[in-house]
Amino acid sequence: MLLLPHHARMCSLLPISKRSIPKAPSSHRLFLFSSCSTRVFSRSQPLLPLVNVVAPKRASSSVNHSKARAFRIVPHFVPQIQSRHYIVNNKSSKMAPQLDGYFKQVDEMAGSFIKRLADAVAIPSVSADPGLRPKVVEMGKFLEKELKALGATVELRELGKQPDHPEVDLPPVILGRYGNDPNKRTILVYGHYDVQPASKEDGWNTDPFALSVDEESGRMYGRGSTDDKGPVLGWINAIEAHQKAGIEFPVNLLMCFEGMEEYGSEGLDDLIKAEADKWFKDADAVCISDNYWLGTEKPCLTYGLRGCSYYKITVSGPGADLHSGVFGGTVTEPMTDLVSLLGTLVDNKGKIKIEGIDDLVAPLTEEEKALFPNIAFTMDDIYESLGSKTTIFNNKEQILMARWRYPSLSIHGIEGAFSGTGAKTVIPACVSGKFSIRTVPNMELEEVDKLVFAHIDREWERLGSNNTLKRELMHAGKWWVASPKHWNFSAASKAVQQVFGTEPDFTREGGSIPVTLTFEQATKKNVLLLPMGSSTDGAHSINEKLDKRNYIEGTKLLGAYLHYVAVEPQV
Numbered sequence: 222m223l224l225l226p227h228h229a230r231m232c233s234l235l236p237i238s239k240r241s242i243p244k245a246p247s248s249h250r251l252f253l254f255s256s257c258s259t260r261v262f263s264r265s266q267p268l269l270p271l272v273n274v275v276a277p278k279r280a281s282s283s284v285n286h287s288k289a290r291a292f293r294i295v296p297h298f299v300p301q302i303q304s305r306h307y308i309v310n311n312k313s314s315k316m317a318p319q320l321d322g323y324f325k326q327v328d329e330m331a332g333s334f335i336k337r338l339a340d341a342v343a344i345p346s347v348s349a350d351p352g353l354r355p356k357v358v359e360m361g362k363f364l365e366k367e368l369k370a371l372g373a374t375v376e377l378r379e380l381g382k383q384p385d386h387p388e389v390d391l392p393p394v395i396l397g398r399y400g401n402d403p404n405k406r407t408i409l410v411y412g413h414y415d416v417q418p419a420s421k422e423d424g425w426n427t428d429p430f431a432l433s434v435d436e437e438s439g440r441m442y443g444r445g446s447t448d449d450k451g452p453v454l455g456w457i458n459a460i461e462a463h464q465k466a467g468i469e470f471p472v473n474l475l476m477c478f479e480g481m482e483e484y485g486s487e488g489l490d491d492l493i494k495a496e497a498d499k500w501f502k503d504a505d506a507v508c509i510s511d512n513y514w515l516g517t518e519k520p521c522l523t524y525g526l527r528g529c530s531y532y533k534i535t536v537s538g539p540g541a542d543l544h545s546g547v548f549g550g551t552v553t554e555p556m557t558d559l560v561s562l563l564g565t566l567v568d569n570k571g572k573i574k575i576e577g578i579d580d581l582v583a584p585l586t587e588e589e590k591a592l593f594p595n596i597a598f599t600m601d602d603i604y605e606s607l608g609s610k611t612t613i614f615n616n617k618e619q620i621l622m623a624r625w626r627y628p629s630l631s632i633h634g635i636e637g638a639f640s641g642t643g644a645k646t647v648i649p650a651c652v653s654g655k656f657s658i659r660t661v662p663n664m665e666l667e668e669v670d671k672l673v674f675a676h677i678d679r680e681w682e683r684l685g686s687n688n689t690l691k692r693e694l695m696h697a698g699k700w701w702v703a704s705p706k707h708w709n710f711s712a713a714s715k716a717v718q719q720v721f722g723t724e725p726d727f728t729r730e731g732g733s734i735p736v737t738l739t740f741e742q743a744t745k746k747n748v749l750l751l752p753m754g755s756s757t758d759g760a761h762s763i764n765e766k767l768d769k770r771n772y773i774e775g776t777k778l779l780g781a782y783l784h785y786v787a788v789e790p791q792v
């Protein structure tokens with residue numbers, strides 16, 4: 222269930238089941254702790270910008286960089302934000318972007334943007350089902366049409382046949398380009414247009430492929446609404462709103478939208494590498510919108526992901542399964558050996574007992590430590606998502622650090638063991654234990670393997686068993702961490718402040734999004750994860766939804782980010 226395949230998918234943050242998971246709203250999501258679903262907006266509140274930032278009339282190129290500039294925030298309607306001064310440490314030598322016209326346009330077009338999402342959700346682009354491959358292709362062509370209508374250059378890149386279903390072609394990767402001005406920065410954005418399987422029988426309250434908008438709650442239910450059609454369309458909406466408002470698009474936008482993300486991103490790595498110095502050549506930074514806020518109220522920018530190294534240890538002895546009444550006490554039982562070995566890996570306080578592992582972990586700096594206390598997250602959030610209070614730590618900082626910046630070792634299961642109900646007296650002849658380590662900076666994966674294997678060999682030796690041991694690495698994906706100080710992040714942070722009136726949380730995630738690292742390594746540029754959806758969206762689950770607020774304000778955020786990124790200084 223938690224196994225990441227070789228080309229682990231983007232949503233490997235979520236369970237890897239190729240089926241949707243009925244009756245598991247959000248609790249199965251490894252990386253998100255759902256928090257209360259209090260909404261900021263009531264039905265009567267229109268989707269308007271949270272605040273107007275009244276910037277100084279004119280920016281001076283001789284601005285004193287050491288001085289923070291004050292912006293007055295004028296609340297439109299959010300009662301808890303009173304008129305006040307908001308300090309933005311604006312190091313830009315250029316004027317802060319004026320976005321009122323863009324925001325107003327997005328509000329005016331909200332209806333048509335929701336219609337666009339409904340049209341996209343209506344195409345069941347389920348990548349796991351080869352029978353629905355034409356629908357995945359149709360969805361790709363839908364994007365092509367929308368982009369071309371806005372004047373973007375689009376190419377469909379074929380990826381050949383699907384390795385495990387050679388009778389079908391992989392869906393094309395949609396490569397887009399909007400704008401070609403050498404004086405502007407170029408931002409590469411990634412998203413995916415395929416979705417997880419879904420059917421009414423799984424327990425959906427509505428048809429998963431018909432966007433159902435609950436006007437009261439603002440929730441828009443439909444497969445792919447949040448993962449990842451909403452965010453992909455957000456970029457298209459942003460282009461359209463600029464055109465309609467007559468506002469110059471601030472950057473050149475490169476787009477890479479794939480159709481196999483929910484099925485292991487087949488073929489994508491090679492394409493990214495091949496296009497690094499072609500289609501993606503001009504990219505100054507990368508932005509991926511395909512993860513989620515930590516809660517429901519506060520946007521976040523994600524700058525790190527843990528990696529995953531997955532191991533299997535197999536103990537075998539007898540030629541076949543045995544009866545314990547006949548052979549119990551006479552044979553060295555593989556299961557006893559295996560359980561002993563597994564018992565040496567980690568204790569119940571989460572401490573990894575493999576010698577040397579802790580030494581590979583980057584020490585916690587004061588600067589990093591300071592990021593944690595302000596993060597909008599409570600112990601109740603984790604209790605709610607766990608469905609229990611059985612946490613190892615009792616404060617949020619330790620919990621978040623344990624999830625994001627320290628390694629963990631989990632024992633997942635035993636293959637070949639008796640696991641049914643009843644009281645079967647079998648002695649299994651061959652059993653395999655599966656465990657994985659979530660890796661973090663600066664753990665070199667080969668070094669981790671060496672330590673793991675040395676530990677197992679040592680413990681095996683200690684057991685003095687006459688059974689046979691085999692240990693192997695099943696797959697490994699590396700961790701990723703970006704500098705949250707990079708202009709790509711500071712621009713996004715300012716955009717969040719302008720759209721939502723609050724500073725974003727800087728978060729990492731406990732899971733993996735392998736394409737992030739691929740983009741970083743191929744383009745050698747900073748990668749930012751800029752989520753649109755919230756923790757309660759239920760991607761991969763039944764009743765997946767995207768809140769109207771997240772979609773419309775999210776469209777503003779993507780556009781605002783591009784404006785800020787256009788003027789953010791290099792440092």
Ligand SMILES: [Zn+2]
Nearest residue numbers: 232448449511
């Ligand atoms: Zn996704």
